[in-house]
Amino acid sequence: MPIIEPEARLFPPSGGVPNHPAFPVLIYHAALPADPSAIEEQVGANGWECRWRNGVFDYHHFHSTAHEALMVARGHATVQLGGSGGAVVEIAAGDALVLPAGTGHKRLAASADFLIIGAYPPGQDYEIERPDAAGLAAAQARIAAVLRPASDPVTGPAGALTRLWNG
Template identity: 40%
Template sequence: MKVETFFFKPTAAVPNSKLPVLIYRDIISGSPKEFEAKLRANGWVPDWYSNMGLYPKHHFHSDAHELIGFTSGAQSGVLGGAGGMEVSLKEGDVVVLPAGVAHLGLAVSEDLRAVGAYPMGFGVHDFRLCDEAEFSAALESVLRVPLPPMDPFYGVTGPLPKLWSKPPV
């Protein structure tokens, strides 16, 4: 299993995070229902379904970490806010975004299907469109979001708890 990690520094409008964005490549196998069952078993609750994938405006969530799984199709997007890093995501891939990390959806294939999930007990209530005037309040909220206890696929022994337990300073 390969998990890619990417770090994004704060900008004037986006807190981003000291925690890395995680991209699990080709992690989804079997049916979407089996994928969702695995998430639930590891404390990540599927919350939304979309043929849009990453929302088509730069935004972030200050009150929850977010997982987006691609059960079919492909999409390109930008992580980290304006001037961030372009990524390509395809069927079988999952991106886990720490609270505060901006993301933007670009090109979408016609057959795209995505599932969004959050750690148990959390969901997005705070959808921010990267407004510099909101930075301080958003950062305060981001810093209060607890680390999830389990990796969405491998539980307590998976890469997420290890990679997020000691982020760089």
């Protein structure tokens, strides 16, 4: 099986979004089947829990209590990662975003059939949080307490996450 190497992007705090200080966002292109059930099976086999199917909110938000994997099952979208000063990324069926706790994300545009699957490491629960400069220190403290997952949701225990998330 060929090695699948993601693009890795680290973002500084931006506009009240903490982002993660040590773990980069992992952007996988064409790494998954474009089938929701097959994606859920692969991600589950890699130790992550698929919890929902939907889209991405159209406002900046983040999760300070959990890492999140977003797998595109259908369609395509333009998303902004890292808050208002972050990067604009195009994603399509078969792509995945692995967002460390605190990473801002927002949908800018999407096809009518856009569908993603959201997954989390076992035992991690998320809250939907909006940018808040006054609450930045508290969010950063919560982020620091979130443990690194044992496995990459896309490529498994020997995947890029275990190499690149070494904080």
